[in-house]
Amino acid sequence: MGLDLINGIPAHVLFVHVVVVLVPLTALSLILCATVPSVMRRFGLALPALALVPLISVPLTTNAGEWLERHVEPDPLVRKHAGLGDQLLPWVIGLFLASAAVWWLHHRAGHRSPGAEGSSGMVGTPLRITAAALSLFIGVGAGVQVYRIGNSGARAAWHDAYSTTAHSDRG
Numbered sequence: 001m002g003l004d005l006i007n008g009i010p011a012h013v014l015f016v017h018v019v020v021v022l023v024p025l026t027a028l029s030l031i032l033c034a035t036v037p038s039v040m041r042r043f044g045l046a047l048p049a050l051a052l053v054p055l056i057s058v059p060l061t062t063n064a065g066e067w068l069e070r071h072v073e074p075d076p077l078v079r080k081h082a083g084l085g086d087q088l089l090p091w092v093i094g095l096f097l098a099s100a101a102v103w104w105l106h107h108r109a110g111h112r113s114p115g116a117e118g119s120s121g122m123v124g125t126p127l128r129i130t131a132a133a134l135s136l137f138i139g140v141g142a143g144v145q146v147y148r149i150g151n152s153g154a155r156a157a158w159h160d161a162y163s164t165t166a167h168s169d170r171g
């Protein structure tokens with residue numbers, strides 16, 4: 001049993017807003033922190049802490065969505081949305097692990113002697129480039145997946161719920 005309804009509204013409809021905002025925000029933050037050491041210095045431990053919120057909210061949102069799917073009429077658009085939604089967790093796990101790794105590498109570099117290689121950045125150039133490339137891949141992948149899920153959810157929710165022409169009595 002989970003959070004299925006909040007104040008009579010399906011919880012999925014509310015939780016999804018956290019995912020839609022925080023997954024791309026975390027992805028952007030990760031990419032910036034991995035590529036710009038001065039940004040990472042400002043973020044510090046906030047980067048993996050930020051990545052932890054989507055890691056928790058995605059399973060909550062997915063579970064609430066599965067409850068909602070069982071309480072609406074069967075629809076291929078809803079099934080497609082649910083299938084895409086099930087694919088987000090690996091991306092969010094990647095965001096969290098990459099965020100923790102980027103933080104750890106930066107933290108480790110900060111504790112090296114001032115003249116050591118990488119003391120101004122994240123350890124060594126090859127490691128920084130690898131972290132930046134992986135962060136870019138994971139960040140863009142997570143953002144694209146959120147878009148795909150959101151687009152399919154909007155289609156499922158609205159495909160028969162509006163008219164392309166305005167009602168004459170509403171101007």
